[in-house]
Amino acid sequence: MFCVIGCVALLGWNFILGELGTLIDAFGEAYGTWCSLCFALCINAGQLMLVWIGNRFRFGPRFYAGCIGMGVSMILIAVSAMTFARNNQSAGLAAGCIFVGFYGFANAVMESTMFGLAALVGPVSMQFILIGEGVSGLIAWPLDRLCQAILEGCGVADYTYPRMMLFFGLGMLVNFASVPMYKYSMQRHPVIVKALEIEEGRQDFxxxxxxxxxxxxxxxxxxxxxxxxxxxxxxxxxxxxxxxxxxxxxxxxxxxxxxxx
The missing domain is CATH 4.10.280 (MYOD Basic-Helix-Loop-Helix Domain, subunit B)
Known part of the structure; x- marks a missing residue:
């Protein structure tokens, strides 16, 4: 399960990088630079914030907020690119930077939460998170090609932006699906239960x-x-x-x- 969580943690970012050419076409050439900068700035801001207030919230709510935030921000990036960004690239660039920054912040919350939980379980769990993050980089491109093949099979001629929407929609669903997976499966595992008991015994930071x-x-x-x-x-x-x-x-x-x- 930690391997799956690690895959989900970086899958969305790999999706964004996979469609960066389309996003640059929609938001303008400057987005190639600003995308990574806004992501890095907000993910560091999120991690810095968690130093102060992270342990005031339990693992579950932090994980849910991170997954939902990543899913919502991904689909908002795609919607912005498909609707108004090409006609108004200044507004599109601003929206694209805001949403990718929001994605980075949510990613910091989700990923740091899972590493914190894995640290309570054992070093092997942290290794599986890293393995999952590596797997996410391997499956992003095949999934992108699969989305393109589906659209071509449906007779869509200009598939560039519909492919991005389908691709990012898939990423959103994967993030949303992680919430019930954790709630109804992962946190009920005996090993995780023991880790959560340790969490309950900690004092607020x-x-x-x-x-x-x-x-x-x-x-x-x-x-x-x-x-x-x-x-x-x-x-x-x-x-x-x-x-x-x-x-x-x-x-x-x-x-x-x-x-x-």
Missing amino acids: ILKKETTRPLVKILCDVDQNEKEELEIAGYAMSFGLICGILTGSVIATVIKQSAYM
């Missing part, structure tokens, strides 16, 4: 009780012997790096557009 120094001092001078400080500094550095890259891209885009004007 409160940052001031986990660290002995203020956040600003931690970021200025990290204590290498404190695991919590290293984790916080790592997330903050990653988030800051992505923000810097994003800011540089904005400046470069403005300069480029000004040169054309």
Whole structure:
């Protein structure tokens, strides 16, 4: 089951990358850059947020929210590309960036939740999540070709955008199907039940009780012997790096557009 969860975690992103050419055609050439930047920014923001408030919520609700968020954002990307994006690429680019960012945030919530649960079960479970993530990269392209073959068999001549809609719709259904799989099968497994009992015994995470120094001092001078400080500094550095890259891209885009004007 952890292998399936790992596959679901990255399947949607592989679907988006598989149809990136179609999305660039709809949202404009700039989307090729902004797609990855917005995804990276929001997935880091989600992970950084979970450092503070993640353990205040149980595994189940976090997993459900992540799966539903990924499914909804995928279909919204496809709908935007098929409807108004080609006629108004500025609005389409904005919508595409917002929805892929929302997908990244939901992915951070879902994936970190499953890694947290797998850590309570054992290292083998974490290995199976990684195996599933690898499998998702192998099956994305065959599924894309299958969607194209179905449309061609139905007599659809211009199948580019309908294929993307069918492809992303399949990804949405896979994400939605993960919710009942976890609720009615996975969390009732004896091994998972024991892990959830450990979760129930944990106290709510409160940052001031986990660290002995203020956040600003931690970021200025990290204590290498404190695991919590290293984790916080790592997330903050990653988030800051992505923000810097994003800011540089904005400046470069403005300069480029000004040169054309």
